Amino acid sequence: MLPLPLQALTPDALGRAFGVALADARKVVAAVHRGEPVEAATGVRREVLRAIREGGRVPALEVRSVQRSELDPFVKLALATPDGHLIETVRIPLERVGRFSVCVSSQAGCALACAFCATGRLGLARNLESWEIVEQVRQVRATLGPGQRVHGVVFQGMGEPLSNADRVLEAIRVLCDPCALAIDARAMTVCTSGLPVGIRRLSREAPKVRLGLSVFSARQDVRRRLMPIAQAHPLDEVIDAVAEHAVTTGLAPMWAVTPLAGVNDGDDDARALAELVRAFHTRTGVRPRVSVVPYNAIDVAGRDPYARGDVSRFLGALAAHGLRAHLRYSGGSDVAAACGQLAGRA
Ligand code: SF4
Numbered sequence: 462m463l464p465l466p467l468q469a470l471t472p473d474a475l476g477r478a479f480g481v482a483l484a485d486a487r488k489v490v491a492a493v494h495r496g497e498p499v500e501a502a503t504g505v506r507r508e509v510l511r512a513i514r515e516g517g518r519v520p521a522l523e524v525r526s527v528q529r530s531e532l533d534p535f536v537k538l539a540l541a542t543p544d545g546h547l548i549e550t551v552r553i554p555l556e557r558v559g560r561f562s563v564c565v566s567s568q569a570g571c572a573l574a575c576a577f578c579a580t581g582r583l584g585l586a587r588n589l590e591s592w593e594i595v596e597q598v599r600q601v602r603a604t605l606g607p608g609q610r611v612h613g614v615v616f617q618g619m620g621e622p623l624s625n626a627d628r629v630l631e632a633i634r635v636l637c638d639p640c641a642l643a644i645d646a647r648a649m650t651v652c653t654s655g656l657p658v659g660i661r662r663l664s665r666e667a668p669k670v671r672l673g674l675s676v677f678s679a680r681q682d683v684r685r686r687l688m689p690i691a692q693a694h695p696l697d698e699v700i701d702a703v704a705e706h707a708v709t710t711g712l713a714p715m716w717a718v719t720p721l722a723g724v725n726d727g728d729d730d731a732r733a734l735a736e737l738v739r740a741f742h743t744r745t746g747v748r749p750r751v752s753v754v755p756y757n758a759i760d761v762a763g764r765d766p767y768a769r770g771d772v773s774r775f776l777g778a779l780a781a782h783g784l785r786a787h788l789r790y791s792g793g794s795d796v797a798a799a800c801g802q803l804a805g806r807a
Contacts, residue, residue: 464518466592467493468599469631471638479513481505489513490640494599522548522596527604528796535793538600539806542569542593546586547805548619550597551798552604555612561605562613562648565597567629568620569805573654575675576687577719577767579759579797579804580619588625594632598642613648617673619803621690622651623659633667646670650715654690657702664706672706673715674699674749678725679733687724700741707747716749717789719756719801720770731778738784751779751786757799 465478467489476486488502489510495501499513522540525547529536536552546569553562571578572585597618602611614636616622622629629651637646651663652673663672676696678684685691703714718734720726734751742748753776756769772788779786791799797806 464516466590467499467513467517467519468595468641469590469592469635470517471634472640475513479509479516481509481513485509487640490638493519494641520592520596522593522600524600528793528798530793530796530798532795533790533792535796535798536601536604537793537796537798538597538604540597540600542589546570548589548593548597549798549803549805550601550618551793551803552601553615553792557612559609560612561601561609562615563598563601563611564615564618565594566618566620566803567594567616567622567625571620572624573621573688573690575654575677575689577677577721577756577759578801580801582759583619583804585620588628589620591628591631591635594628595635595642598636598644602642611642611644613650614644615650615652615673617650617652617800619805621654621656623653623656623663626659626662630662630666633670652715652717654688655694655696655699656690657694657698660699660702660706664709668710669712671712671715672703672710673717674703676716676718676734676737678718678730679737680725680730683725683730687721700737703749704741704745707741707745707749711747713747714749716751717754718751718775718786719754720772720775721756722768722770724767724770726770726775728778731775731784732782735779735782735784751784752789753779753786754789754791754800757791757794757802759801759804 472486472490485505492501525539534554538550548566551564569586570583571580574581635641636644646669650671650673654675681696758765
């Protein structure tokens, strides 16, 4: 049997894997996440520790580059998996000084080919393992100084997290565990292009974790043109699942739209989105939080296929139709760390 990646195990899972009492498993998990050898777990029998050391390992992602934006305090890490895939992770500063969120990748590449996204142009290489997801947070944590800490995690990096739901849910359990990374589940968000089965699973298995939905356009014909997944899962079907998530969890979903000039930034788009939000609120009693995310160029050669929509005008059009949305700052665009730009470059 291959050694188990210890940083991807909760105390429960470690206890089951090695036949260890839960109290001992907690001490071992805490040692692993303090960056210490398993022998640092005090009060655990020596033969138990030896079995864990022999049957487990703490594999690493190789840091290929750390790029600091000159525009804002965003930092992008390019990390190599043991089989040579480059993935990207972004350290996002939060308003409270010394607090950070980590934007993690869940896949190397992505199969869903959304037209406005650099990752979508790569195709899918493979799903990331749960340890590779957890390790991204540990790597970002390693860049922090005294008094700084990781407050939240957003699954919005490379890949569609709900296409890799088993590993993403495993990683969430470890990230939340008080003996492991102890991140509050309510400070985590899983962002999806709209996979109904995965959305329902998230509401059952991680009910404190927030859901983000890339709406792109509330008009199904427009959405289908630029998000191929919308052909398999029309917006109505996705919204049914998001409504179930909202009712089950009581959490307001985050809806994101990225206006592209002449594509989805017209008055019709604003009206359709405002109507969709109203209908959702009436149906569930929960009001989605709508973010307008400026489009970030995805072609470094300067031949970008789209132009950024006029964000202020679109926000104004939404307001005219009775919807208050907010502008989401998407930082690190000079180091290709902003929303839509991640493409596995060192
Ligand atoms: S937006 Fe998300 S789901 Fe769409 S191609 Fe990019 S990574 Fe994949």
